[in-house]
Amino acid sequence: MPILDAHTHVFPQYADLAVRAMDRAGVARCVTLAWHDGFGAGLRAQAAAFSRYPGRFILFGNVDFSRMNEPDFAVRAAEGMARDVDAGIRGVKVYKALGLEYRHPDGGFWRVDDARLDPIWAAAGALGIPVLIHTADPPAFWQPVDAHNFWNGVLHGAYAWWSYYRKGYPSREELLAERNAVIRRHPGTTFIAPHVGSNAECLDAAADDLDALPNLYYDLSARVPILGLPGRRAARARAFLLQYQDRVLFGTDSIYDDANVPTGMQAQCLYQPYAIPLHGADPEERYVETTAAFIQSHLDFLRTDRVQENPPFTRSTAGYRIQGLALPEAACEKLLWGNAARLLGP
Numbered sequence: 001m002p003i004l005d006a007h008t009h010v011f012p013q014y015a016d017l018a019v020r021a022m023d024r025a026g027v028a029r030c031v032t033l034a035w036h037d038g039f040g041a042g043l044r045a046q047a048a049a050f051s052r053y054p055g056r057f058i059l060f061g062n063v064d065f066s067r068m069n070e071p072d073f074a075v076r077a078a079e080g081m082a083r084d085v086d087a088g089i090r091g092v093k094v095y096k097a098l099g100l101e102y103r104h105p106d107g108g109f110w111r112v113d114d115a116r117l118d119p120i121w122a123a124a125g126a127l128g129i130p131v132l133i134h135t136a137d138p139p140a141f142w143q144p145v146d147a148h149n150f151w152n153g154v155l156h157g158a159y160a161w162w163s164y165y166r167k168g169y170p171s172r173e174e175l176l177a178e179r180n181a182v183i184r185r186h187p188g189t190t191f192i193a194p195h196v197g198s199n200a201e202c203l204d205a206a207a208d209d210l211d212a213l214p215n216l217y218y219d220l221s222a223r224v225p226i227l228g229l230p231g232r233r234a235a236r237a238r239a240f241l242l243q244y245q246d247r248v249l250f251g252t253d254s255i256y257d258d259a260n261v262p263t264g265m266q267a268q269c270l271y272q273p274y275a276i277p278l279h280g281a282d283p284e285e286r287y288v289e290t291t292a293a294f295i296q297s298h299l300d301f302l303r304t305d306r307v308q309e310n311p312p313f314t315r316s317t318a319g320y321r322i323q324g325l326a327l328p329e330a331a332c333e334k335l336l337w338g339n340a341a342r343l344l345g346p
């Protein structure tokens, strides 16, 4: 069964390393999401680097949101997107910074559904490329980081800024409603909302959005620890993935960048910097080994009934387990390859 990882971040200088990890884990192809700089001349250099690995990488670009307070920003961004498609991008990635970071000159946040951004969403539809739009985060990011918070092993140190609790950010509900308004206004554009649409903790809401928005898809990246919690969570996740097996893409959020590879740190697992002792090992070899194990954990979650006692994702300090869902082969084929192939082309 071929496997397509629809959510990774590979800096082009680590493409060799990514291919080594992909080969070890049996991943044929991955979508690599550019890191805020996937447009213009920089994008062309990235596309050239990945073209050395035919069939292995699908490149998603970005919009240059650093210019969003300039006049005619979205119209110019849409024109740039058309040129970037010619240069090889197959989709556009929008970070959660839209909603949680980008501000107007007066200091207020840009709203996700601001009509001035509509030319961007419309252009993606006209160009036939999906928009992978990350909006909001888990509910726990708006809650106190205490013993009850499942993400309490993550939301400190290097990731403390991910906690929005009592810092004046828009609410999660507002952000998701704004995202859905954009998707509703652009029925000719395909949207992929990563991380189960930021609703892995509430699969009824995730299902409502899929029912209401036929141009919406999800990926599974970074949410296996929630979906696989043994008992009712895993049972509900299994039913959800069976019901929506045509609307969900497999993804891992594997990251190969300068902040992680040289230290052997696994950003995708959300370890703190230098949390993984190298003990003299070659950082790159260690990176390949632990990333392949990370990918395998996802595959075991979908395909086997194995309970993972020590999953390779940092989350609750109290620890947790992942229950394998043992999904049927036909559903796995869609999640692991078919749905992405349909949306992204050959």
Ligand SMILES: [Zn+2]
Pocket: 007, 008, 009, 033, 253
């Ligand atoms: Zn990501």
